[in-house]
Amino acid sequence: MKIIHCIFTMEIGGAQILLVDMLNDLCVTNDVSLIIINAKVNMQLVQQLNTKVSVFYIRRPVGSLNPFYLFKLNSLIWRIKPDVLHSHERKIVKMIWKKNLKTIFTIHDVNVPIQYLDLYNNLVAISFTVLNDIKSRSALNPAMIYNGIPMESFSKRSDYEMSDKKLFRIVQVSRLMHEKKGQDILLHAMKILIDNYGLSNISLELVGEGDSKGFLIELAKDLGLESKVIFLGNKNREWIYANLSSYHLLVQPSRYEGFGLTIVEGLAAGLPVLATNIDGPNEILKTLPAGSTFFNEDSMDCAKEIIAIYSDYTNGTIKEKVFSSKNLIIEKFSIQATTSQYLKIYKN
Incomplete structure (x- = not known):
């Protein structure tokens, strides 16, 4: 064809x-x-x-x-x-x-x-x-038809142990466009985690470029987060496939979103995922034990949910949540499932 x-x-x-x-x-x-x-x-x-x-x-x-x-x-x-x-x-x-x-x-x-x-x-x-x-x-x-990804290309996380002596690494992957993607919400949540919860062994890495980069760099400075937040710029697909699994948590704090492909990528890499409880991300996460949501534009609730996920690491329950989500993710969001459904429409 x-x-x-x-x-x-x-x-x-x-x-x-x-x-x-x-x-x-x-x-x-x-x-x-x-x-x-x-x-x-x-x-x-x-x-x-x-x-x-x-x-x-x-x-x-x-x-x-x-x-x-x-x-x-x-x-x-x-x-x-x-x-x-x-x-x-x-x-x-x-x-x-x-x-x-x-x-x-x-x-x-x-x-x-x-x-x-x-x-x-x-x-x-x-x-x-x-x-x-x-x-x-x-x-x-x-x-x-749900967007799919090549599940087999992603390196999978295998280490789910955590203590206060280890760095808890958070990642966010998207265009730096805070009006839609909400990176400012996540930066404020980082401040709350450090000041209100005393969680100092954390870092946030932002993957992507965009018009909001200057604003977000300044916001991180204003919040005193320069040593906690790293702006990595754009990364190619091979880097995403190989490195996403090295983090402990993917957060997608979008203000509005029709789907959220990076949410699926985080799950494919064996990470728990936290996103806003708006329709698109919630549609992906609502049936998955490894998925959590927080109230839209609510940095305090975002911080609270991150603490809950951190606790799942420290008490040893996060591995089972991630593994029990695996088959559901493959069934719904593999690229093979996506293309097979499109081919039916092409041939109809």
Whole structure:
């Protein structure tokens, strides 16, 4: 089967990471191409694609209305002659001239505008949270397929012992965009852990880049956390696969989130995960013993839940919680489960 995936920019984000994992799985038995429309490309991310995936660059300047790029895009589609075009950007359907081409759009977050969605043959929401958001604002009824990850690629944590002589390492992985991802909430929780609970043997490492980096560095200084917080910048997938298991806890303090791929990654690495009790993350964690939630934007409650997880380490109960979550995670969130469901839609 000939499949084109199409996206505007190929920079590090949840949709792009899912795309890499999907393409690497799909290309085993299908003829798969990726078209990147805009001239914003993280080559490290592209280089993680299997060599069987054909990658094409339109190199359109962001926001350009020059018809040359439309012609270049459509000429490429005509040349490839795909069975299906899978879009990861809402407006791409308006750029496609070939009207009898089957098109699919994955809705990657809540609050995506409804305009143009009815032009696609099929819509897929990445969670029931996203599905219900679309249904509450339209008559559309997307399918629902959870984002998956390559479970077998992740190094798994095996040491679950903890004492006050060991460093309790917390990690947060996402774009540094505190208005959505809530890193400031976690920094305030770190301050509470040290001042109110006397938990000094802790550290927080933030993986990612973004517009909030300067603000978060200053906030960490203002809170006196310079020696406790490390900004690691962007890390490639191989680093995530190899190193996530070296931490004790992954925290995702998002203010709003349609799903939360890093939550699944933390679970795959054998970590307990703490996230806000908003719909997307809660949908993942609510049935998992290794998952915990705290009230949205509540640093005090976040700190309280971290203490509870730290106690699970010190009293020896955390290992059983993590292990009893393992099969549920594989069944629901493996990349193989994701791609097999998409293939059914492609072939329908």
